[in-house]
Amino acid sequence: MNGAPNGSVPAKQCTDCGQVLPSTEFYWVSKPLGTLRGQCKACMRRSKTAQRDPAWTPNCSRCDVRLPERTGSGRRLCDECFGQTYDLEHRRANGAHRIRLKPCTLCGGPKERMARGKLCQACKPWAGYAKSLRRFDLTPADYVSILQAQGGVCYICHEAPRGQRLSIDHDHALPEGRAAVRGLLCRDCNYSRLPRFEEDLAMLQRAISYLTAPPARSVIGQIGGHDLAVLHAFARDDSGGPWEFDVDVADPGPIEPRFALLNLSDPRDDAPRPSEPPHPAEYAFL
Template identity: 30%
Template sequence: MVEHKFCRDCGDNRPASEFSADRRRRDGLSFYCKQHARKRVRTSRDQRLGPPKARHPRDVQLAPGQKWCPDCSTVKPLDDFVRNAGQASGRGPYCKPCHNARGRASRDKFGGSRTYHLQRRYGITAAEADAMLADQGGVCAICAKAPAAHVDHDHGTGAVRSLLCFNCNGGLGQFKDDPALLRVAARYVESHRAGQLVGPPPGQQRWPTD
């Protein structure tokens, strides 16, 4: 049994204990040491299948308070990573620059930040929103006066309804999109407005004088 063997990747003789057993070879040891054999297997697998889906630092020593970013292959302090309560470390898998770059790439993939936001939240594209705005003449679908800057949707079904101005969109939200409550509010305003038109009883002033 040999005590040492030459590893071509190391360029040096290594102890036999650093080689895996291989009965096919005359000396009973693998051609490369364990470290370089694993590295060659990983490289070959990555070339065939692409990088691993769950990426971990390879042959990287991490000190306490450090984390490895798989996109830039750099070890950085934990503070350089975005916060993520879903991770055991409390930080996301990517450093802040790489995290931001991935976000930009995702938005660009969907046609820019506006389309990305609209599709993610409402399921429509920027072109569809622009078409709705043109159909409404650029104004709110309720008051028909103020610019329509907000997408209104049914909070129960998620279906997009129309484009509204800030006040009308906020008003619907305050009344919880409840048609019955909105009708009660309308009758309330109408009844008080009718009373104001009739005026106070004879001998009474409408407003106090002091």
């Protein structure tokens, strides 16, 4: 095993024949560091002997496919693997091959030669949102298409995004990916409004009914103003309890009222009104 200091290397497995052999059957790469070659001595001798044959061709160092012919020094890749690694169309001024750049990790398109990082120039403005897009296997073009389908606003509150992009809402019952995406929502709708309604759809129906037909409006419409019977009951009750319990009292009766100066007569009848207002002293605070 490699990595033992002072040459104390135990037995190891040959990378060619697969046999576990003692360290004496391997050539040293660095004896002070205890590093041995991967091939045993016998396999290395067979390889060197085979290379002397003019018809011998090496294997691709990446896919291990036998190359059709001997290649120049340093090239041990087949044409397919070489094309994946180097740019065959654009060479350097001295004729050397340029290393092929990896595609943009967000949109999958080619990157510019001088571009730094993992994103192409068109995806650079999406760098702060790249993690969310990769999470659901979306590209910036997919995000823009969904946003345009929603009219450029949050689907629930119809508010345009301000300061930050709309969140990607997904179905938590499905595995994360393109199939789980439901739409784009603002932060309030995605984290506050929608989760509460999603747990109880009946609550959502009640909220819709509450907004379209508020219950208080029908009750207020039946009362049509101040109910005099309620006021009569409130004025005569000396129990000190909440006046709401006296709503069913229809006729107060001739008892002494709680507020002596409260006029409980119906303003719609033709009863005579006092010609002079009460003396101001009667309203003085004690």
